[in-house]
Amino acid sequence: MDSSHADYPVEWEADVVLRDGSTMHVRPIRAEDADALQRFHTGQSERSTYMRFFAPIARLTDRELRRLVEVDHRDRVALVAVRPGQDEDGGEREDILGVARFDVIGDGEAEVAFNISDALQGKGLASVLLEHVAVAARERGVRRFTAEVLPQNGSMLGVFRDAGYEISQHLDDGFVSVGIDLDPTEKSRAVMADREHRTEARSMAGLLSARRVLLVGPGSDDGTPEALLARRVLDAHAEDPGDTELLVLDPPGDVPEAVTRLDGWAQVTGVDLAVLAVAPGDALTAVRRLHGTGARGVVVLSGGYAESGPDGLERRRELVRAAHSGGMRVVGPVSYGLLTTTPGNALRASLAERAPHPGVIGLFCQSAAAAVTLTATLERRGLGVSSLVSAGHRADVSGNDLMQYWQDDDATQVVCLYLESIGNPRKFSRIARRLSASKPVVVTTAGRSGHVVPPGHAVRATRAPRRLLDELLRQSGVIQADNTHQLMDVAQVLAHQPLPSGNRVGILASSAALAALVAEAAASAGLEVAASSDYLPPHAHETDIARTVDALYAPGACDAVVAVDVPVVQPRTGAIARAVAEAAARSGRTTVASMLGLHGMPDELAATGPDGGETRIPAFSTPEDAVVALGKVVEHAERREAPRGHHVEPDGVDPRRARRLVESWLADGSGRELTVPEAAELLDCYGIRLWAARRVRTADEAVAAADQVGWPVALKSASPGLRHRSDLGGVRLDIADAEDLREDVARLTAVATAVLGDDAPEFEVQAMAPAGVACVVRSAEDPLFGPMVSFGLAGDAVDLLDDVAHGIPPLTDVDVAAMISTVRAAPRLYGYGGTPPADVDALEDVLARVAVMADDLPELAALELYPVVVAEHGASVLHADVRLRPAGRRADTLRRALPG
Structure with missing residues (x-):
């Protein structure tokens, strides 16, 4: 980094991997790059120069060089891909091998251009630079690129088409005019992930x-x-x-x-x-x-x-x-x-x-x-x-x-x-x-x-x-x-057994008591004990062993087998091990074992299957170890077959408007809490309606506010210590007339004075939302994990028991549904105790919108929607606390970059 550039965006520097597995450094251009840029330009073929400048320019003038290397890193941005080289005297220097730049031409729109070294064309450098310059543009409020490309420049048009963004193009006066919407899409994320995968795997x-x-x-x-x-x-x-x-x-x-x-x-x-x-x-x-x-x-x-x-x-x-x-x-x-x-x-x-x-x-x-x-x-x-x-x-x-x-x-x-x-x-x-x-x-x-x-x-x-x-x-x-x-x-x-097709486990043990203990362990691991389970005493005859094992491995009898042979007095004969190994190899049934003296992948539990391949049964020191391992494998097999869903993309989302608002609120470079109207405006960018509330201090103001928002109303303490504490008397609901409201204002004033020592408290008056289950949706920006979203039902018991689900955006619809259904208090949403089921679809929509918002805005330091009341029809967001701060650099942006 050149310290002479006070606003030099060091966060845009990165090492990248190309398609051939080699690495290269990407950084913003600097004024002292003029000589390197001239060498890059004069080293290009006439065709490449014509494709970039639409004219056969053999050498850049001093004025052109200054214009290209002296940028403000805001409205005019240029990134270069560099590698170390040597000058004519053997000294070290940096050589430019690719340039990507954009110039802002309007509100949220910029013109983009690329120039890639002849030697590196077709090796993925243009797509890498597009990813990096797009991230830089989004950080500067640009949401759309435009470019003019010659029709014969098929490689550059291909880079734009293959990027996965929403693009438009048309022929205009001999040029192809291309428009690129920089908001990430399911396809653009997949394209970038696929390119990242290929390059890092090749590396x-x-x-x-x-x-x-x-x-x-x-x-x-x-x-x-x-x-x-x-x-x-x-x-x-x-x-x-x-x-x-x-x-x-x-x-x-x-x-x-x-x-x-x-x-x-x-x-x-x-x-x-x-x-x-x-x-x-x-x-x-x-x-x-x-x-x-x-x-x-x-x-x-x-x-x-x-x-x-x-x-x-x-x-x-x-x-x-x-x-x-x-x-x-x-x-x-x-x-x-x-x-x-x-x-x-x-x-x-x-x-x-x-x-x-x-x-x-x-x-x-x-x-x-x-x-x-x-x-x-x-x-x-x-x-x-x-x-x-x-x-x-x-x-x-x-x-x-x-x-x-x-x-x-x-x-x-x-x-x-x-x-x-x-x-x-x-x-x-x-x-x-x-x-x-x-x-x-x-x-x-x-x-x-x-x-x-x-x-x-x-x-x-x-x-x-x-x-x-x-x-x-x-x-x-x-x-x-x-x-x-x-x-x-x-x-x-996993290495030596096929994945089970279900969770029904057949148990074969050396005693009835041991079989019962293994069954209890299986139930604890989420497995269902099959009716074909049985036990064989240590002195069992080989015909009994064969009959019992065959029944256990009969078609449809179970999905997996746990074989336990732990004789107490007599030595283990190996007959059960042989019979189980042969049955497992013959049937392809997932099998684990715990047999005295065996551990790991012993030869005694190996057998040849019908296809001539060898099957080995893993042996564990204890039956509990065998069952726990099998339970985790069964859970993996079930999860692998379950739908994974698609990234949530709620309608009515306006990230550009949200970006403009956040930048205006953080213009002075310091963080701040949003006011209620500001929070409502930001949430509205993501299709979340915040119910209006009026701040009041006196009974007369409260009655006037109720007339405005409409009766019946809720009266709440505006103090954070009492806002949601109905148990402490900080909330009054379903107030139908002015007389009751005046009395409730007096009661809440007394509570605030007694609990907080505040003899002039503030209150909020809000129209009554439909009755339902109160929930809490939060998000926070963490330096390590990035955006985090959490969900729980409202109440002290939930907070004290940490009955909260967390997710890391971007989330899929399956992730969102799982966050809601896996909290222990979730039955309250589904008709617990005879109450009407809540509108879980509406709750999922709120959670999805918060996840998208948190993913879009690294400046969103903390967000709390509390309460979100989920009724039989619809979900009402009654209060929001929003805190913004200048964004740090996330560890995983939408660009390929190696650790630096």
């Missing part, structure tokens, strides 16, 4: 397909942490090189025969991946020297970055910037490394002494300590993985990136994530929701609330409720495990 494929790996060591075996790390990589490669060719520069002592030792950086060419076991200063030097070597990523094993304080955090950021500028991604710092088990391309770039067995589980974790624990667990259980990635302190590569890759990876059928922190929850939710529709995603978090940030993890602070992370994971469609033990329990079922 990860570049790392995980590496064959030629360079290890950069500290140069001496002096017992430093870096020397120990480098020595471990060398020893691990000697033990199990996989299909990886390992080169080493500055090793700590001797190297194994299988490793190629290089004498200096001049010999470093044609590498795919670099592993760094050096101090932070040397790591930055190494990353810069890796530019142009072919490396697509660096794995940083050592520490000394954000965990050491602000200076370390800046070192980390500088390292990431240097890597991105050279087209590389960063794994780490403090990473355990990368492993894959792909036959013929088994990557070994980690500290693991032994690689896990090949399998179908994609495993992601952060700290090296977690990787050690998980790999040991995999080995003990006999579970295999397709790939394992440890992101360490997650400076760049994160679980989001790996989920993008695993979605298309045929070798990965189950995704397991152990997360110590989540840096971008909204993006996580969006990607996980998409992935879990095709592959199960199992997640455990080190901190269940998201409030704990481990040292070295640069994560925004959060003010979100502690339950919000659980709600986020539920909304994402993932399977949430309580700990790493349960993570592996669920994974071994």
Whole structure:
């Protein structure tokens, strides 16, 4: 950033990934970019120049250059895509490879133009710049782009058409006039998500397909942490090189025969991946020297970055910037490394002494300590993985990136994530929701609330409720495990058993008492115990075993089986295990087991199916573990088949008007509470009608207000401490005449004086709404989670019991319905106790509109609609509190960007 630009919008700077997996930096243009822009212009082909300027301009004049690079970042905005280059003397410089700009031409409208380097046309840079310049435009109040394009410029017209926005175009005097509505649509969100998925997946494929790996060591075996790390990589490669060719520069002592030792950086060419076991200063030097070597990523094993304080955090950021500028991604710092088990391309770039067995589980974790624990667990259980990635302190590569890759990876059928922190929850939710529709995603978090940030993890602070992370994971469609033990329990079922077709479970136990206990555990896990359940005593004959097992696995008898064999005195014979394994392989019925002495994926519970393939039944230490794992898998199967819905798009929404209002109210740069008329005006932009209320102090004013709004009326204390407290006498309802109203004013004055010490209180007079169930709808803007929406029924008991549902916009219609139906007090809305059912559709509409509003307006610091009275027909919003503040930068905007 150039500090000479006081209003330089640093929030528009970002590193991006192109279609080929390479990276590039996008930032606002600066006045000192004139020379770079001239080089870019003169390097373009005559055709590209003509398509941009409609004339064969060989060189820009000084006046034209000044006009193009000197912008105000408000009415005239330009973004450039840059990469590091070298001048004629070998010095460093930045080269411009693409430009996108807009000039405001009217209220909410701007003219947009693009110019992309010949070498990068067709690689997705234009679509990336369109996403970024559209976000910048929306932040400046622009809601529509216009452009004039030559008819023969099909590639640019294609970029506009493929963006997913609402567009119009017509031929006008030899030009194609294009209009682009920048308000996000279901299609534009899907287009951006799909492009983001493809580019990030390709970026990860570049790392995980590496064959030629360079290890950069500290140069001496002096017992430093870096020397120990480098020595471990060398020893691990000697033990199990996989299909990886390992080169080493500055090793700590001797190297194994299988490793190629290089004498200096001049010999470093044609590498795919670099592993760094050096101090932070040397790591930055190494990353810069890796530019142009072919490396697509660096794995940083050592520490000394954000965990050491602000200076370390800046070192980390500088390292990431240097890597991105050279087209590389960063794994780490403090990473355990990368492993894959792909036959013929088994990557070994980690500290693991032994690689896990090949399998179908994609495993992601952060700290090296977690990787050690998980790999040991995999080995003990006999579970295999397709790939394992440890992101360490997650400076760049994160679980989001790996989920993008695993979605298309045929070798990965189950995704397991152990997360110590989540840096971008909204993006996580969006990607996980998409992935879990095709592959199960199992997640455990080190901190269940998201409030704990481990040292070295640069994560925004959060003010979100502690339950919000659980709600986020539920909304994402993932399977949430309580700990790493349960993570592996669920994974071994998903990796080796088919998904169950229902929730009816057949139980086979070694005693009637044990069968009853397993049945109780199954009911607690949301499973229905099938009538075919039975028990077999330890001395059962093989014919009895065969008959009982066949009945349990008979067609239609149940959807899944839990087999428990725990003899008390006699040793376990293995007959039940064999019979169950053969029946499971024969029938394809989902089966889990808890049998004395068996754990993980034992050979004793393996059998060959009719197709010749092997089926293995996962074994658990306790029956309860088996049932809990099965219950989570059944829940996942049911959720996967359920409709996911569509993003809510209520009619009558005017975000442009809302944007103008918010900008006018925040013109002085400070936050503020909205007045009641202002709140009503803002809510009206989203089709939410706020019932009018009159503020009064005296009985005469109250009667006059009632005459205006219409009898009967409600009288409420305007004090926050009494506003909704009918139990304290702060509310009087259904007042039909002036005499009663005067008496109620006197009573409320006495209450306010007694409770609050206020002898001159204010009141609100409001027309009576139809009777119904009082609810509360809230939203808040959180630095980490972004917009949050919550719903609950009104009342102290609900607040004290935290009976509130939360959601992270954008929400689908299914999300909105679930938020309302899953609170424990929800039966009151559906005719509880013989009362008429409330109009839940109208309530869903209010909640959907608030969700859209919260998503549109990051300035909406807090909103409370309380009460929302839901009657038999309709929902009435009787009061609103709205607080605005200048918007911060959200972690997940509608643009592709790497962590910076």
